């Protein structure tokens with residue numbers, strides 16, 4: 486379960502060619518037969534990778550497989566899941582991609598998601614999860630719609646980033662809370678799809694496989710744009726709503742205390758490396774109360790330790806499902822710990 490299928494494939498095969506189809510297929514030159522040599526005659530690459538599911542196949546030589554792991558294996562390359570390749574001795578790699586993320590060219594569209602967000606289904610949903618309009622506006626949250634009025638160049642960037650359907654012109658963030666990080670000229674877009682029943686009919690003309698999706702390059706922990714010279718303590722959580730709830734609850738401790746999230750339980754190499762490179766902070770790690778949370782805690786704490794930083798973790802109390810619930814319930818243990826570590 487990784488959000489980084491496209492990135493993992495591009496690290497192996499180079500940048501994809503052309504647009505990603507609305508079913509999630511990205512095209513590459515086939516690495517299993519002499520596909521590129523045929524370019525003069527057929528002119529087209531034949532190798533498809535599904536960026537949502539990870540399955541892949543070649544329309545010419547028929548080679549196929551069901552996961553990115555098997556693609557790496559069949560090409561004789563070592564596969565390690567995102568972030569698992571983190572090790573303190575591994576230096577940051579220069580980015581080998583031909584095309585940088587175009588998420589930073591999408592400002593116009595992101596501005597349009599923020600238009601009337603207060604009266605949108607996104608705000609209703611945020612409210613139901615305990616997030617106030619103040620917090621929503623502080624983080625520049627938007628409501629992803631099916632259609633947005635934007636200029637041609639923004640539309641092109643969105644099509645190339647697989648955010649907009651080329652033919653039907655609907656946006657793949659339709660019916661979601663949109664979070665751009667940082668809020669101006671973002672490098673990452675993280676959306677949380679709203680439950681179907683909270684949306685007006687026909688808001689989302691496609692099926693979703695997970696309740697969240699991410700575009701762009703995850704290079705630093707999300708939310709770290711709020712760090713100031715006065716910041717001493719960083720609370721680290723896994724998901725967007727955990728961060729929003731945490732930031733809201735600890736608002737009076739800002740900027741001494743800042744909350745960031747890793748965008749899932751298996752953070753990218755660069756995000757993990759960031760913790761190693763910032764030992765000046767004290768970290769409070771709050772894992773989700775599940776098995777993935779335990780692995781997450783191990784990975785993030787290892788990076789902090791390698792950099793010489795200090796950390797402590799505290800578990801979500803038994804009667805809560807997630808860190809965001811514990812924060813918003815005013816869990817006194819949580820608050821006391823945060824305030825204590827501010828000093």
Ligand SMILES: [Zn+2]
Nearest residue numbers: 515518543546
């Ligand atoms: Zn082939």
